[in-house]
Amino acid sequence: TPIAHDAACIFCKIIKGEIPSFKLLETKYSYSFLDIQPTSKGHALIIPKYHGGKLHNIPDEYLIDILPLTKKLVHVLGCDLDGPTGEGYNVLQNNGRIAHQEVDHVHFHLIPKRDKETGLI
Numbered sequence: 001t002p003i004a005h006d007a008a009c010i011f012c013k014i015i016k017g018e019i020p021s022f023k024l025l026e027t028k029y030s031y032s033f034l035d036i037q038p039t040s041k042g043h044a045l046i047i048p049k050y051h052g053g054k055l056h057n058i059p060d061e062y063l064i065d066i067l068p069l070t071k072k073l074v075h076v077l078g079c080d081l082d083g084p085t086g087e088g089y090n091v092l093q094n095n096g097r098i099a100h101q102e103v104d105h106v107h108f109h110l111i112p113k114r115d116k117e118t119g120l121i
């Protein structure tokens with residue numbers, strides 16, 4: 001259960017297992033899962049186990065956990081393969097409707113980019 005949580009928040013419900021998700025990696029501070037409407041195959045979301053709407057609402061101990069977890073996911077999702085297909089990825093984090101945020105629980109998108117789909121998940 002998130003330390004700070006909102007009973008109506010879909011991502012808090014995902015952390016608590018009240019809404020199913022395709023879980024990837026989890027730590028004491030963070031939870032990651034596949035996006036339900038992926039921009040590309042393997043599109044992942046990384047969220048703090050702390051309910052806060054925007055980046056500046058999240059305590060540092062949670063934020064500090066996010067990038068190492070994202071780095072591990074890069075390997076899990078196979079975004080780190082060198083080669084002629086030019087694999088890479090985007091890490092995105094939106095704050096506010098004007099910045100295209102739809103879910104008001106901070107989340108980082110990890111979006112694999114491939115010239116050729118390699119079927120890694």
Ligand code: 5GP
Nearest residue numbers: 010021033034035036037094100101102103
């Ligand atoms: P935003 O536009 O807020 O940065 O991104 C929200 C993301 O959350 C979207 O990419 C959307 O597909 C994803 N999303 C919304 N609801 C759910 C859900 O219930 N489960 C999962 N796995 N992803 C969700």
Ligand code: ZN
Nearest residue numbers: 009012051105
């Ligand atoms: Zn929440």
